[in-house]
Amino acid sequence: MYVAPHRDRPFAIALDRVERWLEAERERIALWVPVALGIGIIAWYSLPDPARWAAWAGGCAILALAFLALPRGGRLRMMLVTGALLAAAGCVLIWGKALVWGEKPLARPVFIEVRGEVLSVEPQPAMERTRITVAPDPALGLPARIRVNVPEKDWRAEMGRGALLSFRARLMPPAPPAVPGAYDFAERAYFLGLGATGRALAPIEVLRPASQREGTMRLRLADHVRSRLEGGEGAIAAALATGDRGAISEEDADAMRRSGLAHLLSISGLHVSALIGAVVMLVYRLLALSPRLALGLPLMLIAASAGAVAGIGYTLLTGAEVPTIRSCIAALLVLGGLALGREPISLRLVAAGALVVLIFWPDALMGPSFQMSFAAVAVLIALAEAPWFRRLTGARDEGWGMKAGRALLALFLTGVAIELALMPIALHHFHQAGILGSLANLIAIPLTTFVVMPAEALALLADVVGLGAPFWWITGKALALLLLVAHRVADHPLATWALPVASGVPFALMMLGGLWLLIWRTRVRLVGLVPLCAGAAVLLTMPAPDVVVTGDGRHMAVRFADGRIALLRDGAGDYVRGIIGAAAGEGGGKEAGAAMGALSRAPEARCSRDMCAVRIAGSRRDWMILATHSDMTVPWQALVDACARADIVVSDRRLPPACSPRWLKLDRARLRQTGGVALYLEQESWSGVRRPGDRHPWVAP
Template sequence: MAGRGRGAGEGEGITAGVSERLMFAYAEPTEETPLSLPELRPPAELPPPGGGAPQPASPAAIFDRIRKPLGRVSLPALRRSVAVAAATELDRGIGFLLVPVFLAAGVIYYFSLSTEPDLYRPLAAVALIAVCAAVSRSWQRTHLVFMATLFCALGFLAAKVETWRMATPMLGSEIQTRLTGRLVTAEAMANGRVRLTIDLMSTEHPTLRYAPDRVRVSARRIPPGMTAGSMLTGYVQLLPPTGPVRPDSYDFSFDSYFAGIGGSGFFLGDPKLIAPAEAPVGARIASTIENAREGIADHIRTSIGGSEGEIAAALIVGVRAGIPEEINESMRRTGIYHIISISGLHMALVAGTIMVLLRGAFALFPDFSSRRPVKKYAAAIALASIAAYLVISGIVVAAERSFIMLAVMLVAVLFDRAALTMRNLVISAIAVILVSPHEVVGPSFQMSFAATAALVGAYAGFADYRAGKATAPPAKRSFLGYLSRKLAVGVGGAAVTSLIAGSATLLFAIWHFQRVSPLSLLANLAVMPIVSLIVMPFAVLSALAMPFGLDGPFLYVMGKGLTAMIAISAWISERSPVDAVGLISIQSVLLATIALVIATMATTWLRLAAVPFALAAMLAIPHVRTPDVLISEDAHLVAMPIGGGELAINRERSNEFTTDNWKRALKAEDIVPPETFAKDALDIADPVDLPPGSPFYCTGDLCIGRHPSGAIVALAENRDSARPACGFADLIVINDATAYNPCRDPRVLVVTKRQLARDGSAAVFFDTQSATARAVIQYAVEKPYRPWHEQRKYTREARGLPPYEKPERAKSSQSSQ
């Protein structure tokens, strides 16, 4: 009993605090002695064999000190040590911290399914598992397993319910029609056009039988009096939402489905205002808020002007469509684009500025401050301020998620709880997952929570380390020394913060965007002081002074800060190396996620379990094969890397977004356009004579290129022009939905426009071991379709029909407008 009591006491001492040290008892482990890890003395403290002053130990001596105790470790002792640490983690509440992890796992599993499940099955599963969890409360391990399974099932059910609840009607095919609708938002873009989001009321000429509820279209200009809530009409060309530009990339149909956007396009003329109709109360409130946003944005643009005015409008009211693309790209290359998106940084700076101002104001009244909880007053007003900021910024998802996180922290202050804790982060994560499950598979959710969890975990670990370490009182310094030390601490803290957040989000950024920012640490160190001390505080002051017409000086200072930010970003961007890093495996991202969860949530020595997962994640990064050819879903664009960092494409003018995405995925630096010849003027006796790595050569309706592996790629406009390529090509892409395979040789891979319309963009892989093997193709969309892809089956191309030709009567009607 005494032995057991001593073992338990040692276990309690071992597990107390985050920075505890587990020590080996250098005696042989017994059944009653739990295993612990060795406490290594610094080499300088090792005494020499003959006594005297301590001497540095050799590497062999250090290794011997580690090896001997580890050699006496037995498996039962290791199991007991793990059990002690696990029990300590449970006592400290790690079960609650893992709730959003299991919820997110269920959400990810739902969205990774190849078929759409029924609603009643996950409902029945949740009910059954809940009963099993309640019955198994007496058996702790079994109960924990059932609880983990229950939260996974709840995440699955939440995702299914959101999909069922949205049920967004999606446009089935490209069409021209006259629409009538209510304007939701109008955003001026940098290219001079205006992007309109419209709730459809009716369509005519032709009338759409399955019209979407909401569309997003652009116009050259809009009437002066058109604002949110206005009724408008006009002739538009609408297109269904597109799929991923390549397999495993961002799915625009998925995003449109959960945003409620059923189609996109552009006005063929200018929209016209019509007599307003009675709008629901919710629509009127939304229109009032949107008009206020636009009014504030216009005032900011007028006061500051230029690109700085557009960025200021983005920071204050979330309107960022007008920011020039070159500025956006420079901030992406330097890793500071997160400044533009209203997120946790902006919410925290707004709340912090409000609290600092209020605490300073309360300090002017010492009698009142000494008798009242002024800190809680400041927190309550800061909470109301960020709620107003959320509303005026358009309640976008990133801002909504950040508001929940900050609101939990400020409410914790109101109830005398620690504000910056992992538990508060978990509460906000649970709220976001249950409200918007689809955000779990998006880059915004993953990167923001990964960065925040890493920062909170690192801060907690450092705080515990400082709390358990005796420190001598600081030496007296001069005022200059004091300022120098504070500056060094500030710069060091900013560097460490950027390094921790960047490391936590690195693989997520590579997976989603195939790019990194090599100089992001330098850029953030240079820019963040300007944003934190000048831009955002003066933005808050300008918002407070705007109702009184006194915001001019504050906006002026804010604009000067943005000028400095733009200049620094452009300077660093010009010197930043190529940031495209290509594709990485999904296994590496999953392993890195597990490592991050363990490292940030564990508080005992079990956090060391994150190390093997992190190493495995790094080793798994290159375990992905880069496609040899990429094909767009409309069959218009084909790209092929030809070596030397060059990417050959088949068109002189290509979709810039698609080309840029393909460049990053294939680690290409330069685009090689095709060489075009007059019909029958291409002087190639035999296409096999083309050297490997040749770009596309086009003549008439046929283009030919050769991959570095030796495979020949042919692009044809129809079946007749594709038939001659059957004798020499390994891959033939036919830009015709009515065409079928003209080749009898099964080794030739033929891809038609109809196949791409059904299955989305494609990636082709040639067999490097055999020149006669058929190429392998991977499509972006799997069948049977999920709800956000159902519209694909209704396109004209998917049905094998030729392009739609407008009747002469409709043409003459449009020309008369």
């Protein structure tokens, strides 16, 4: 038992106040367990090498020992000791998974004849290809698993899972971020067990065809759905039923992202909970029709068990991806609470689900899927617990018009709250966030939950006896309306708000401040506004980079004083334009990419067939940038003189030591060390993709 210390010392008085506060918050302390574990995981990602990882774990253990000096029986002592140990455990946990589970990437690009067994198949009709994962022959010296794309024209049914294939391929190590802030596929591939990616070249020889049972239920179901609905409606219907998004066109996918409706395309809490809820209600109502069963059996327990079986089956059917598993775990916890007669929806449920995911998939913490899903659910529950929200939207005895109005108001307020909660996450990962998403979700979520998914489920059931056509018609019309809403919202000028790439510090401050606000209940929670507002202020005042260079040195974007952005190579594709636009704070959409002009046509630049020299006006001085854009040999003396006149030199080739600009040389040799680079000329600073001394296992030495 905690004994209050003497009140004649300032430290004792402060400690007594903290203990009284923690006593009032005693039910919320356990919610910090996954947060402390997550801090340890983040530390492993943030620190560069094993020596510092070990130092973090050891330092946390030492802190735990130091916190034991606090008075016995106090909640503060227990909280700090446990938190320090959990922070150490998080670092060790992700470090251990990286050592045991990950796949070392291919050392360098190779052109090789591959012979191996197909492990999985992922059709991508929208891209006119099929993606397969192959286990190559160990004698080839390749990673244990590689992923290659097979063009649609070369694909044959006998090349499915279990087939033994032989084909030529140019394999590449999984790509790191092309520019700072871009998607890190190398890290993701490492934990997926993929060591190389590439494209299979014809002819592809089938040494052993796939078994007759190769076609999984998921693929067959997706093909069946697309055969009943054509176009974008069929592609989205297949995604809702199976999680297979390969047939969704880039235009529809981009519209769903920009309108804030992309969460509907991934099997997540909405889909799993809708299915489980429907099964529980159906089983419960059917069993309650019998007075004997209603009086003699625990109907809720039986219905909850049926819902659990349906949820697990749906998770397995849709590929058992981590977001789906996470949603299924949360739904099972809710069912357990219902079956036991406990309050099923609470932040304890969210914390328990997060803890389970972090223990088994600690790498999921760094992805936007984990962060967005748990943030959205936590905000929903915290909002539902707020007294003012209950007073405003709670059911009461009144006319149907007022009830409908309160329901719409509740849906709108929750949409706004979720948009605000997800905005920092979207800005950190994608450098843009939706503004009109709450309005779009006001239509899309009820439409999907109460029309699309029930109609599609009935259509699939009716197809067993050949009577699904009417339900497919309803599903198609509802999905057409969903796509219409997505495209109309996405085309609005206020659909998205973009910011340039920023460090992880403001994001971390905003997340910690948000967690502090959500978890605590007393007035102390308002302290969370300090880091939240500080992080937002830093994020909003981050300058946009003046120059962005990709890691291969082939592409460079320059921002002029009037805001125009010009590309070194006008033929850069949509992908390059998208990642550069996102890093520069212009958004990653096609509109931003199309607005980028060619550097050769800019009045500030002088370009030959081999090189471009561009002058950027600054507030304190002008900057001269020299960039190569061909493979032609430049005369030695001309190159040396041009480098001497330039402040920055960019090239996709290795430049000689005699090429010495006044500030920075970013040639092939330097970019291999730094990766893609963002330059801030006013601050005379730059940031690169790679950190000095980074020894995470997916980083090539």
